[in-house]
Structures are given as C-alpha cells and as structure tokens.
Amino acid sequence: MTSMTRVSPSLGWVAIIDDDAAVRRSLDKLLRHEGYQTLVYESTERFLADALGSDTVDVVLSDMRMPGRSGVDLQGQLQVRGSLASIVFISGDSRPDEIIQAMKNGAVDFLLKPFDGPSLLRAVAHAVEVRQQRLAQQERSRQAEELLQRLTPREREICHWMLMGYSNQQISRFDGAASATIKLHRARVMEKMGVNSLAELMALLPPAQRDALIKDSENTAG
Numbered sequence: 001m002t003s004m005t006r007v008s009p010s011l012g013w014v015a016i017i018d019d020d021a022a023v024r025r026s027l028d029k030l031l032r033h034e035g036y037q038t039l040v041y042e043s044t045e046r047f048l049a050d051a052l053g054s055d056t057v058d059v060v061l062s063d064m065r066m067p068g069r070s071g072v073d074l075q076g077q078l079q080v081r082g083s084l085a086s087i088v089f090i091s092g093d094s095r096p097d098e099i100i101q102a103m104k105n106g107a108v109d110f111l112l113k114p115f116d117g118p119s120l121l122r123a124v125a126h127a128v129e130v131r132q133q134r135l136a137q138q139e140r141s142r143q144a145e146e147l148l149q150r151l152t153p154r155e156r157e158i159c160h161w162m163l164m165g166y167s168n169q170q171i172s173r174f175d176g177a178a179s180a181t182i183k184l185h186r187a188r189v190m191e192k193m194g195v196n197s198l199a200e201l202m203a204l205l206p207p208a209q210r211d212a213l214i215k216d217s218e219n220t221a222g
Helices: 021-034 044-049 051-056 071-080 096-104 117-148 153-163 168-175 179-193 198-204 207-221
Strands: 013-017 037-041 059-063 086-091 109-112
Touching (some): 013 021, 044 071, 059 071, 059 117, 071 096, 086 117, 117 179, 117 207, 153 168, 153 198, 153 207
Parallel strands (some): 013 059
C-alpha cells in the first residue's frame, strides 16, 4: 500500500485487528505516518480483553475472517457494550451476505483486499468523523435528558401531547383541564427546556427520547 497526503486533519485512535502480522505492520506504519495513534491486535479476543482499546478507540479497523471470533462477532460485542467506535472491515474473502450484514449492523465501510492506501485513509477519516458525530449526539441526548428531569410529571404529560403536535385546545379536550391551564403548563415546559417554539423542542429531543417520553406518558395515563 502506498501513502498519500493526509486526507483529514482530524486525528484519532485506530485499533488494527488482523491475524496477519505483515498486514498489521503495514497498516500501523501507514496510519501512524498520517498522524493517527494506533493500537495493534492479532485477534478480536485480545482487543476485547484490553479495556483501553475497547473504550478509547475512535475506529476499529478489523479483518472480517480470523481464527476465533469473526468480525461479525466483534461487531456484536461492541454493540452490547454500547461502544460508539466506528468499524471499518477489511477482508480478502467475504461473501456478499457478510458484507451486507456488516453494513446493516452499522459498519462504516468494508474494504476488500488488496486495497490501496488512499482508499483506506479515506475510509478511516470518514469513520473518525462518524465517531465524532456519535459523541456529539450522545452529549446532546445527555443534555436533553437533564432538561427533561426538570419537568414535573404533569409537565412531562403536557410535553408528550406537544410532541404529538396537538394544540392547547386539543390537549384541553383530551385532558379535561381548562385551555388556560394547558397554556400555563406549556409555557413552563418551554421555559424549563430552554426553547421558544415547538420546532426547537422537537430539534432538542432526539427521536429516541421523544419516543420514550411519549411511551412513558401513555403508560402513566394507562
């Protein structure tokens, strides 16, 4: 593989997992030359046993087929652990169904051997960006959850109806409370959540949190 001008100024930790020592050395040399920090493993078991590796890396660059656990097994283990690391698979012999399954399970890219340096570096740079996006989304979710905790059970119920797109009058009919009371609760929700419009509230709460809030409110009502 040949090197090239750095694709992205972003640096990150890359875990290289391959049972072929020559491949490990080649990938390690290329990525370090480009400015990435690397951790190198000859098996998925070694990687998963290393808390530093599984908790620190931005990108897992792994062979798909190795003795012991396969790349798909590794992918499943990382998902169970809640890892936000991006996965880029490399393989010299993979079936189309394996590639499709890996991508459906969230792999960022799949490179077939032999591949060139520029292709690898583009894949890794993109994978680092995906990892950064996941971290940013996680932080937004954490901040949104902190704001939701400020709401009283009654305000969470009203927030649920707001997220469903209902007006004060509609909520009043469903809820039985006076429209003016609903308006007051709505204003408190907006104030505590730090937003000025329903559109801002929708943008603040990721889909998963909106769904959870709606489900919690429906269960409480039930």
